[in-house]
Amino acid sequence: MPDEWSIEGIVRATFPLLVGLTLVELGSGLVLDTGKEVLTTYPSLLTLVPVTIGMAGNLGSVLASRLSTAFHLGTLDFAADDDELAGNALATVALAVTLFPAVGVGAWAVQFALGGLVLPLGTVVLVAAASGVALAVLAVAVATAATYAAYQFGLDPDDVVIPVVTNVCDVLGVVVLLLAVRAFV
Amino acid sequence: MLALSALGGLFSGVVLGGMESELSVIPGLLVLVPALLATRGNVYGSLGARLATGLHQGLVDPDVSLADDRVRAAVTAAMANGVAVSAVAAVLGYGVLFALGRPAAPLPALLVVALVAGVLSGIGLTVVVVVAVFWGFRNGMNPDTLAGPVVTTTGDVIGIATMLAGARLVIALGVV
Numbered sequence: 001m002p003d004e005w006s007i008e009g010i011v012r013a014t015f016p017l018l019v020g021l022t023l024v025e026l027g028s029g030l031v032l033d034t035g036k037e038v039l040t041t042y043p044s045l046l047t048l049v050p051v052t053i054g055m056a057g058n059l060g061s062v063l064a065s066r067l068s069t070a071f072h073l074g075t076l077d078f079a080a081d082d083d084e085l086a087g088n089a090l091a092t093v094a095l096a097v098t099l100f101p102a103v104g105v106g107a108w109a110v111q112f113a114l115g116g117l118v119l120p121l122g123t124v125v126l127v128a129a130a131s132g133v134a135l136a137v138l139a140v141a142v143a144t145a146a147t148y149a150a151y152q153f154g155l156d157p158d159d160v161v162i163p164v165v166t167n168v169c170d171v172l173g174v175v176v177l178l179l180a181v182r183a184f185v
Numbered sequence: 186m187l188a189l190s191a192l193g194g195l196f197s198g199v200v201l202g203g204m205e206s207e208l209s210v211i212p213g214l215l216v217l218v219p220a221l222l223a224t225r226g227n228v229y230g231s232l233g234a235r236l237a238t239g240l241h242q243g244l245v246d247p248d249v250s251l252a253d254d255r256v257r258a259a260v261t262a263a264m265a266n267g268v269a270v271s272a273v274a275a276v277l278g279y280g281v282l283f284a285l286g287r288p289a290a291p292l293p294a295l296l297v298v299a300l301v302a303g304v305l306s307g308i309g310l311t312v313v314v315v316v317a318v319f320w321g322f323r324n325g326m327n328p329d330t331l332a333g334p335v336v337t338t339t340g341d342v343i344g345i346a347t348m349l350a351g352a353r354l355v356i357a358l359g360v361v
Binding site for chain 1: 187188190191192193194195197198199201202203204205208209213215216217218219220222223224227228231235239244254255258259261262263265266269270273274277278281282285287337341345
């Protein structure tokens, strides 16, 4: 067994995964770059970028971690009428519905205070809320699919599901935010 | 906890919102934002988890000290990973933009931003993670539950702020 506490051992174990995840994130950067004009024109939209990416990953990883635990406890089966699954899915969407409009108000208020305001409050809140709800639904789908796939392949969902879900949700976060911007701005 | 993390995210958003001129002057910088932010979370989140495991197993002495061989190895490895992956992100990002024929700043400019941000955020996040994990452990908290949220909340802010520092430096040096 290689020394887990040597510099070489740690770098060898983690560097390949980090490069792989960087490739995924560069994909999300490229998508972000296509919306550069509208984002740099309206700084309040740029303000939404890190928080949307972060919250998308958070929502996905919280749900994935709950599903993994339920799976280990044996209380989860992958049926549409499964209470555990439906309850957790609903909680994730409810969390997004409460959190994202507040984030939109925050982003608008901060830019208003800084004098960088161009967009009306309603538009920023609408963009934040719409991306939040869409992301919550996608996070539920990705987390459920990844947990199910891990189960099918006999892998421990704790090891694989969370990094996959977090990074996939990061990319989806950018895509959804830009779609919302295109739709409402 | 999620609300706190949203607040941290908003704060880093403000810094990013104030970067619009740097983003226009250095094309391709925006492409690196998600990759560099995710790297911070991945690298220093894993440093926190590793130190927490070491404390739980009694392998790491709970006194904060870089004299401890294991702490020093974990911190050095995290810094090496963080800086190297940032450079990889800059090179790959530039390569992809070049291949797609999309506008990109010269590779040295993107590389300098990534390296400056990688080194500065590495120092900042190492301090935050080490202090949070050891302080939490000594005060009877489970460092495993502490490290993740601390890194997600501070990682984006430190990540964006150090990218801004790198971008300002590149512009001041006249690389772009």
